[in-house]
Amino acid sequence: MKVAVYPGSFDPITNGHMDIITRASKIFDKLIVAVVRNPNKVATFTVAERMELIKKAVNGLPNVEVDHFEGLLVDFMRKKNARVIIKGLRAVSDFEYEFQMALMNRKLDPSIETLFMMTSYKYSYLSSSVVKEIGRLGGCIGELVPEVVLTDIQKKLINS
Numbered sequence: 303m304k305v306a307v308y309p310g311s312f313d314p315i316t317n318g319h320m321d322i323i324t325r326a327s328k329i330f331d332k333l334i335v336a337v338v339r340n341p342n343k344v345a346t347f348t349v350a351e352r353m354e355l356i357k358k359a360v361n362g363l364p365n366v367e368v369d370h371f372e373g374l375l376v377d378f379m380r381k382k383n384a385r386v387i388i389k390g391l392r393a394v395s396d397f398e399y400e401f402q403m404a405l406m407n408r409k410l411d412p413s414i415e416t417l418f419m420m421t422s423y424k425y426s427y428l429s430s431s432v433v434k435e436i437g438r439l440g441g442c443i444g445e446l447v448p449e450v451v452l453t454d455i456q457k458k459l460i461n462s
């Protein structure tokens with residue numbers, strides 16, 4: 303069984319993430335969307351909230367699982383018997399950081415490959431940070447996040 307992991311903060315999930323999840327789920331037998339718990343990074347949504355939003359959003363994709371991890375991604379990959387890391391690339395500006403992480407992960411575990419997928423052009427400007435800023439200021443995020451979680455995200459942002 304070919305298992306891939308799509309790791310990230312997902313704080314919160316956006317339509318850009320959904321684009322990658324939907325496309326990657328068609329390539330692999332199982333795709334695990336893995337929310338990172340990073341003690342050094344202040345998140346707006348808790349890990350439980352982020353996972354709940356993703357679960358709602360991927361409801362129609364039967365081979366997608368939602369999980370979380372703390373610590374090294376390669377350790378989580380080994381635990382899940384996964385050999386492929388999925389990463390989305392939006393623009394050249396993402397490349398340098400992603401390139402460094404891909405090489406470092408390969409150094410940590412040479413059996414693990416990173417596969418980059420280009421985000422669809424219409425989502426190339428989209429990020430969780432932009433969604434949070436617009437949402438907090440009362441702007442419309444309707445086309446930026448999955449419809450099933452729009453109200454949940456709006457409520458949280460207005461109150462944060």
Ligand code: PNS
Nearest residue numbers: 309310311312338373374375403406407
């Ligand atoms: O959505 P993000 O915040 O860009 O995701 C970054 C993430 C979670 C993929 C990255 O921070 C990560 O892999 N963290 C786990 C810790 C780890 O393995 N670090 C070494 C990577 S070189």
